[in-house]
Amino acid sequence: MAAAKSVTACILIIGDEVLSGRTQDANLKYLAGNLSAIGIRVAEARVIADDEATIMGALNQCRAAHDYVFTTGGIGPTHDDITSASVAKAFGVELVRHPDALALLMRHYRPGDVNEARLKMADVPDGASLIANPVSSAPGFRMGNVFVLAGVPEIMRAMFDGIKHQLAGGPPIRSQSLVAYAPEGAVALPFGELQKQYPDLDMGSYPFQRLGQTGVSLVVRGTDAGRLAEAMEKLKAIVRGLGVEAEDGDGDVAGKEGSKP
Amino acid sequence: MAAAKSVTACILIIGDEVLSGRTQDANLKYLAGNLSAIGIRVAEARVIADDEATIMGALNQCRAAHDYVFTTGGIGPTHDDITSASVAKAFGVELVRHPDALALLMRHYRPGDVNEARLKMADVPDGASLIANPVSSAPGFRMGNVFVLAGVPEIMRAMFDGIKHQLAGGPPIRSQSLVAYAPEGAVALPFGELQKQYPDLDMGSYPFQRLGQTGVSLVVRGTDAGRLAEAMEKLKAIVRGLGVEAEDGDGDVAGKEGSKP
Numbered sequence: 268m269a270a271a272k273s274v275t276a277c278i279l280i281i282g283d284e285v286l287s288g289r290t291q292d293a294n295l296k297y298l299a300g301n302l303s304a305i306g307i308r309v310a311e312a313r314v315i316a317d318d319e320a321t322i323m324g325a326l327n328q329c330r331a332a333h334d335y336v337f338t339t340g341g342i343g344p345t346h347d348d349i350t351s352a353s354v355a356k357a358f359g360v361e362l363v364r365h366p367d368a369l370a371l372l373m374r375h376y377r378p379g380d381v382n383e384a385r386l387k388m389a390d391v392p393d394g395a396s397l398i399a400n401p402v403s404s405a406p407g408f409r410m411g412n413v414f415v416l417a418g419v420p421e422i423m424r425a426m427f428d429g430i431k432h433q434l435a436g437g438p439p440i441r442s443q444s445l446v447a448y449a450p451e452g453a454v455a456l457p458f459g460e461l462q463k464q465y466p467d468l469d470m471g472s473y474p475f476q477r478l479g480q481t482g483v484s485l486v487v488r489g490t491d492a493g494r495l496a497e498a499m500e501k502l503k504a505i506v507r508g509l510g511v512e513a514e515d516g517d518g519d520v521a522g523k524e525g526s527k528p
Numbered sequence: 529m530a531a532a533k534s535v536t537a538c539i540l541i542i543g544d545e546v547l548s549g550r551t552q553d554a555n556l557k558y559l560a561g562n563l564s565a566i567g568i569r570v571a572e573a574r575v576i577a578d579d580e581a582t583i584m585g586a587l588n589q590c591r592a593a594h595d596y597v598f599t600t601g602g603i604g605p606t607h608d609d610i611t612s613a614s615v616a617k618a619f620g621v622e623l624v625r626h627p628d629a630l631a632l633l634m635r636h637y638r639p640g641d642v643n644e645a646r647l648k649m650a651d652v653p654d655g656a657s658l659i660a661n662p663v664s665s666a667p668g669f670r671m672g673n674v675f676v677l678a679g680v681p682e683i684m685r686a687m688f689d690g691i692k693h694q695l696a697g698g699p700p701i702r703s704q705s706l707v708a709y710a711p712e713g714a715v716a717l718p719f720g721e722l723q724k725q726y727p728d729l730d731m732g733s734y735p736f737q738r739l740g741q742t743g744v745s746l747v748v749r750g751t752d753a754g755r756l757a758e759a760m761e762k763l764k765a766i767v768r769g770l771g772v773e774a775e776d777g778d779g780d781v782a783g784k785e786g787s788k789p
Binding site: 283285286287289291292295301303309310312314316321345380384388419440442452453456462471472486488 | 548549552553556557559561564569570575576578604605606637682712713714715717723724730737
């Protein structure tokens with residue numbers, strides 16, 4: 268598809284627990300929605316294992332290919348938390364104990380609770396700047412265009428909200444949708460024609476079953492509000508012309524319906 | 529980490545709606561959990577855009593690197609459903625209208641409801657075998673080691689359950705866990721020592737906050753039930769030795785707690 272592709276990001280979700288099916292990832296949707304809202308398009312996301320070579324490979328590919336990389340997971344105190352060390356290796360720098368991070372942890376823990384596992388959370392690649400963790404102290408960090416965030420959703424969100432102002436996005440990607448109570452196949456052809464008329468917009472269709480009704484959410488995305496409004500008017504006329512019941516969908520980024528069949 | 533890595537899979541989640549933050553993916557967890565249970569380790573997952581070159585690139589990388597590839601999404605009737613055509617191109621074969629798929633669709637739709645958009649769902653790469661869709665007829669397909677499934681979770685699950693018997697896994701990957709009501713950092717060092725004693729097992733720790741209590745789920749995964757039981761006994765002794773309250777976690781694949789910090 269077309270659309271403004273100026274500023275892009277890659278998200279790396281690091282964690283065996285997501286790949287084993289144990290844990291449902293809850294970070295991609297939050298990051299993707301919030302990045303879209305500030306004009307950064309998430310071009311790809313990868314879920315990868317807690318494995319040094321894998322993390323290094325994915326990180327070096329993604330940071331070269333995209334404006335920003337966000338990682339989640341693997342910065343805790345246990346032996347399987349190897350993200351920080353792997354990022355340092357990927358950048359070819361030493362892993363160093365950051366004095367400010369150390370001070371944060373020393374203030375957070377009672378003296379008797381300080382141990383080497385916890386102090387490991389003060390180790391960052393040489394040259395990294397810290398990302399505040401208002402929930403449980405142990406910081407994330409930024410290294411070049413790579414933002415290393417926690418995996419626990421509440422902490423990840425707090426970290427992201429703290430660094431959002433550092434990100435330079437393009438024009439925000441707006442999204443409007445129309446819900447048509449018809450099977451996807453009934454609107455597919457004219458919807459495809461409309462996409463051809465507006466190559467600068469991205470159009471997607473997402474079928475759903477709700478309370479026994481079959482419907483499809485027709486979504487139009489783009490950066491130009493005028494073009495978006497124009498296309499939406501044409502889309503409404505198309506759906507009316509088919510004699511199909513319809514209603515306005517959610518404006519801007521949101522997520523309720525299912526995925527593509 | 530170590531553990532049996534004999535049979536691996538890659539999952540490709542194809543869909544702009546997941547990358548834009550509009551839709552929460554619900555397929556990875558299901559596929560990963562069910563593949564683990566039959567001894568297939570999901571080594572990586574990627575969320576990629578509805579873009580031909582992107583799909584071809586990811587597919588060709590993954591099918592060479594892993595025993596199996598599963599894709600979800602992009603096989604519906606609309607213009608943004610380009611998975612089948614992209615898979616054909618990746619394999620260097622023609623996209624052809626499959627007679628059995630066509631017959632299924634002709635039986636499913638009333639004559640007046642048949643249109644070219646819907647018939648597109650009968651197009652598969654030359655040489656592919658069909659995967660039944662008991663929910664809404666339009667089939668998925670298998671091409672070599674690649675299984676192309678729907679994106680709508682109910683349909684994807686029905687398709688997967690239908691092809692599961694075709695998959696040759698290794699020994700099932702078992703998982704046991706212990707919930708310790710202590711911060712992750714309090715158990716990190718002895719837990720890391722235990723991992724060193726059992727390089728054939730994978731050990732991970734997943735902190736959580738629940739009803740105001742701080743805890744950590746300590747998970748041990750592996751294919752050898754005897755080694756697993758032995759390690760779990762040692763883990764229980766470690767946690768008892770720390771004077772920490774604990775309880776048995778969920779056996780086998782399941783997912784309740786959060787991700788890595």
